Amino acid sequence: MTQPLEARCRDLIEALDLGRASDLGEVKPLTGGVASDIAAVRVGGDAYCVKFALPKLKVAADWFAPVHRNAAEYAWLQVAADVVPQGAIRLFGRSEEQHGFAMELIAGDDVYLWKTAMLDGAPLRGEAAAVGEIIGRIHAASAKAGFDTSTFRNRDDFRALRIEPYLTFTAGAHPDVAAELTALADMLYQSDAVLVHGDVSPKNILIRDGAPVILDAECATMGDASFDPAFCLNHLVLKAVHLPPQRAELLDAIGQFWGAYAAHITWEDAAELEARVCRLLPALMLARIDGKSPVEYLVETRREQVRQLALPLIASPVPTLAGFANELKSGLEELET
Ligand SMILES: Nc1ncnc2c1ncn2[C@@H]1O[C@H](COP(=O)(O)OP(=O)(O)OP(=O)(O)O)[C@@H](O)[C@H]1O
Ligand SMILES: [Mg+2]
Known part of the structure; x- marks a missing residue:
């Protein structure tokens, strides 16, 4: 069984050393696909965006290896950060166990x-x-x-x-x-x-x-x-x-x-x-x-x-x-x- 999103966020921020479990504030789900959960989260005074691959899909579609794709996604974002730092997103680590990673939350009027x-x-x-x-x-x-x-x-x-x-x-x-x-x-x-x-x-x-x-x-x-x-x-x-x-x-x-x-x-x-x-x-x-x-x-x-x-x-x-x-x-x- 997949844990509730908040519990997964708590585990992820601890695993990635972004804060203590008790620092977790608001968890706001963003529109996501059928194979992942994505959310804006507050950790103390900081904001992050976390994305988890779901081992079980939200719909009965013939979706392929969602968990493995979380690693490919993070690796692509790392390549982008190396090659085009000015346009890339900041990354804060990935948990292989949780099939999830944290990145900078991109928000603002602009x-x-x-x-x-x-x-x-x-x-x-x-x-x-x-x-x-x-x-x-x-x-x-x-x-x-x-x-x-x-x-x-x-x-x-x-x-x-x-x-x-x-x-x-x-x-x-x-x-x-x-x-x-x-x-x-x-x-x-x-x-x-x-x-x-x-x-x-x-x-x-x-x-x-x-x-x-x-x-x-x-x-x-x-x-x-x-x-x-x-x-x-x-x-x-x-x-x-x-x-x-x-x-x-x-x-x-x-x-x-x-x-x-x-x-x-x-x-x-x-x-x-x-x-x-x-x-x-x-x-x-x-x-x-x-x-x-x-x-x-x-x-x-x-x-x-x-x-x-x-x-x-x-x-x-x-x-x-x-x-x-x-x-x-x-x-x-x-x-x-
Ligand atoms: N780091 C981020 N900061 C702010 N917003 C984000 C960030 N990452 C994703 N989003 C928002 O969340 C939406 C869904 O993210 P993403 O496309 O990665 O998820 P997905 O589960 O693959 O969704 P879908 O299948 O709908 O494309 C994006 O269209 C974007 O609006
Ligand atoms: Mg998308």
Whole structure:
């Protein structure tokens, strides 16, 4: 049986020497997924954010090895702290026994969740380029000889959490592009070139003092470099479909992300990687419509537009993201006339 959250927080702060059990103040749960508990906690005069993997899941889903993923998440956050200290979160230790760790609580008037700002229609403030920069730096650092991959040999978790629900499942719903989607699934499973975060979604990115802090690295694995850029850009694309007034700005942000990311590509040919992102991105667009994890904010007419944009780009990929953004712009204009 899992202990109540407060008791686990008490044990964790003692195990990590952050205070005595009696110092524990308010424990405020934050919105968390099905496989973890996450909370803001007060310890004496200090505030922390703690995250525990749950050995037993909150829902009856075929979730994979949650406890093991807590170690991968902490290890990714450590890499981020080493490689991009200015954008990373401060860490206060992890308990292997409790499958939990403590990190700095990011809060304050100048803090916002990137997803919330975009869905509110707020103008972009350079977030895409800043995220591209962080991911590019981490990919490059992890491709170097001597990078410790021991916590990140998680391709089977990645297949269960990302490849299967997004690509394999969607292939079943779309026989016309099943061969392309299956080829992408194989490509992602085979590679171990760089450290992939696996969930670079605006809902996992807090912006503090104008700088992104990327959280929620439970899917971290050595994998193909195309995944993180395509996954993040997909969120911009889906919001561009959803929000006509912000569309031009959101589609421009694709180039801003890529410009910042591509400056760090050292481990392979940049044009080849860009072409893989251009193949994967429309597949992920379709996956958020007809895969196992459909996007929650698109109405049916918009969902159908995403299908119509994605299918030809899966069947006949374009080689550059500039070309990709142009296809989306003209495609959306046509669909709306
Ligand atoms: N260190 C932190 N400081 C402040 N808020 C945080 C911190 N870490 C996470 N959060 C908030 O809690 C939310 C959930 O965190 P996280 O994504 O790590 O949990 P999760 O259980 O994997 O959730 P989900 O499956 O919903 O993504 C984040 O979207 C963010 O708003
Ligand atoms: Mg999250």
